[in-house]
Amino acid sequence: MRDVHHFINGKQVVGTSGRFGDIYNPNTGEVQARVQLATEAELGAAVDSARAAFLGWSTTNPQRRARVMFEFKRLLEANINELAELLSSEHGKVVADSKGDVQRGIDVVEFACGIPHLQKGEYTEGAGPGIDVYSMRQPLGVVAGITPFNFPAMIPCWMSAVAIACGNTFILKPSEKDPSVPLRLAELMLEAGAPAGVLNCVHGDKVSVDAILTHPDIKAVSFVGSSDIAQYVYSLGTSHGKRVQAMGGAKNHGIIMPDCNMEQAVKDIVGAAYGSAGERCMALPVAVTVGKKTGDEFVERMLDAARTLKVGISTDTDAHYGPVVSAAHKAKVESYIQMGVDEGADLLMDGRGHTLQGHENGFFIGPSLFDNVKPHMQSYKEEIFGPVLQVVRAETLKEAAALASDHQYGNGCAIFTSNGRAAREFAAQVNVGMVGVNVPIPVPVSYHTFGGWKRSAFGDTNQHGPEGVRFWTKIKTVTQRWPEGDEIGDQAFIIPTMG
Numbered sequence: 001m002r003d004v005h006h007f008i009n010g011k012q013v014v015g016t017s018g019r020f021g022d023i024y025n026p027n028t029g030e031v032q033a034r035v036q037l038a039t040e041a042e043l044g045a046a047v048d049s050a051r052a053a054f055l056g057w058s059t060t061n062p063q064r065r066a067r068v069m070f071e072f073k074r075l076l077e078a079n080i081n082e083l084a085e086l087l088s089s090e091h092g093k094v095v096a097d098s099k100g101d102v103q104r105g106i107d108v109v110e111f112a113c114g115i116p117h118l119q120k121g122e123y124t125e126g127a128g129p130g131i132d133v134y135s136m137r138q139p140l141g142v143v144a145g146i147t148p149f150n151f152p153a154m155i156p157c158w159m160s161a162v163a164i165a166c167g168n169t170f171i172l173k174p175s176e177k178d179p180s181v182p183l184r185l186a187e188l189m190l191e192a193g194a195p196a197g198v199l200n201c202v203h204g205d206k207v208s209v210d211a212i213l214t215h216p217d218i219k220a221v222s223f224v225g226s227s228d229i230a231q232y233v234y235s236l237g238t239s240h241g242k243r244v245q246a247m248g249g250a251k252n253h254g255i256i257m258p259d260c261n262m263e264q265a266v267k268d269i270v271g272a273a274y275g276s277a278g279e280r281c282m283a284l285p286v287a288v289t290v291g292k293k294t295g296d297e298f299v300e301r302m303l304d305a306a307r308t309l310k311v312g313i314s315t316d317t318d319a320h321y322g323p324v325v326s327a328a329h330k331a332k333v334e335s336y337i338q339m340g341v342d343e344g345a346d347l348l349m350d351g352r353g354h355t356l357q358g359h360e361n362g363f364f365i366g367p368s369l370f371d372n373v374k375p376h377m378q379s380y381k382e383e384i385f386g387p388v389l390q391v392v393r394a395e396t397l398k399e400a401a402a403l404a405s406d407h408q409y410g411n412g413c414a415i416f417t418s419n420g421r422a423a424r425e426f427a428a429q430v431n432v433g434m435v436g437v438n439v440p441i442p443v444p445v446s447y448h449t450f451g452g453w454k455r456s457a458f459g460d461t462n463q464h465g466p467e468g469v470r471f472w473t474k475i476k477t478v479t480q481r482w483p484e485g486d487e488i489g490d491q492a493f494i495i496p497t498m499g
Contacts, residue, residue, distance in 0.1 A: 343377040433456065
């Protein structure tokens with residue numbers, strides 16, 4: 001059976017812990033490989049490698065670092081088919097979705113190619129008599145990223161590309177469920193010209209996570225995962241003096257207004273709710289309809305649209321989505337469907353028990369649709385992370401907006417309307433981090449920034465974009481004066497003023 005190794009100091013390293021995680025083929029339910037789970041010593045070896053590489057990499061001029069990013073981008077584009085197929089084989093999402101996963105990662109690498117400009121500081125000439133002031137953004141040192149299973153190409157690129165472009169060296173701890181693509185990213189970064197040790201990939205479980213969060217030489221950690229773990233990562237990492245950004249779960253709402261283009265709204269939401277089997281933190285699993293007529297029409301049309309969806313194996317080019325990532329996750333999603341039934345919501349379409357001929361043991365779940373979901377229901381309060389759409393009915397936009405604003409999660413939401421004023425006011429006032437106006441999945445482009453509010457994010461900086469550059473650097477400000485000759489005079493004892 002194939003083993004997935006660590007990547008430390010520019011080469012694959014066989015683990016010594018004797019502990020392994022199973023890597024499944026979600027289409028068949030069979031174990032197809034094993035991933036080695038690192039010891040603290042192996043994590044330490046990766047840190048040592050990154051620390052040794054930091055001095056040379058951090059003093060490489062930004063233009064040369066950018067050239068490595070350009071070559072990394074080229075290699076990702078040249079290998080996108082291989083990466084997508086490998087990703088689909090372990091995650092289960094259809095290949096078209098996997099290509100999108102890789103492409104969104106490439107977009108952030110492309111943004112990082114602009115690091116000579118992005119990392120520039122500021123300069124003020126003549127801030128005082130003969131005094132100039134300037135600032136510089138310097139890398140932090142050895143930094144780390146802990147990434148989830150649902151985007152094994154995009155999110156590692158979100159973190160590592162900007163961090164490395166800024167001059168840091170990086171430890172990547174990907175999900176043990178689908179670790180092969182992150183390993184290939186590390187190999188391609190080396191091939192692109194980054195020195196050995198600049199990007200290391202260490203696989204593991206809580207042992208590795210805790211080792212990252214407590215290691216004294218790791219200066220910053222970025223995390224994406226569930227909210228409970230995000231809060232744990234933030235608390236433990238910051239208590240050990242680290243800069244931490246920890247992105248958590250989500251329960252994004254789509255507000256369906258009476259004046260929306262209903263045909264387009266249904267088309268958008270069916271993809272946003274069920275695409276990638278709902279395993280996206282920016283999925284749209286809640287539709288809030290405003291008014292009875294709007295709700296009735298939306299539910300009728302959504303039922304028709306959901307019935308046309310084809311669930312297939314990840315290599316089926318006609319499939320709308322594939323299996324979920326594991327048997328445990330399938331059981332969890334199905335338990336939430338039962339919870340909704342027990343709580344009194346109307347289950348109009350039940351995706352449990354979905355099987356494919358020849359793939360009876362695969363981790364498939366058909367599309368599920370609930371109507372008349374109530375805000376007090378636990379199945380509404382929690383993140384399901386599967387192909388389940390819940391419809392909540394509201395009478396007014398104010399009531400609908402309050403549902404999104406008051407929910408424990410605040411990653412994103414969307415409004416579907418033809419009223420510009422209503423959309424503008426909604427976008428300004430709703431209490432979430434990312435808003436879509438007639439856009440169902442408002443993930444910002446790479447040169448803006450990604451991040452939610454409330455229990456969807458811990459820490460005060462976002463992923464990628466200018467916020468990413470700020471997270472992965474520290475600012476130093478220099479105030480300088482060059483006196484003439486050797487005469488310093490009494491001003492040596494006076495704090496310079498800028499008057």
